[in-house]
Amino acid sequence: xxxxxxxxxxxxxxxxxxxxxDYVTIKHDDWGVQKKMRIITIKEVLDENGxxxxxxxxxxYLR
Numbered sequence: 001x002x003x004x005x006x007x008x009x010x011x012x013x014x015x016x017x018x019x020x021x022d023y024v025t026i027k028h029d030d031w032g033v034q035k036k037m038r039i040i041t042i043k044e045v046l047d048e049n050g051x052x053x054x055x056x057x058x059x060x061y062l063r
Contacts, residue, residue: 014053018039019039020041022038023060024037037057038060039055040056040058043055043056
């Protein structure tokens with residue numbers, strides 16, 4: 001299960017607080033869900049609408 005998000009409005013800074021390959025906790029307060037995931041892809045886009053960074057996660061299944 002892979003998930004994407006736009007990281008531009010995040011509190012944590014790419015390259016300082018997190019980077020490709022890191023394990024992170026994703027939390028959705030409205031749903032009361034928290035998942036441990038790994039960052040597997042970072043896509044940076046610069047177009048006429050400005051700069052955006054998209055992050056792809058894969059869920060970690062602990063044994």
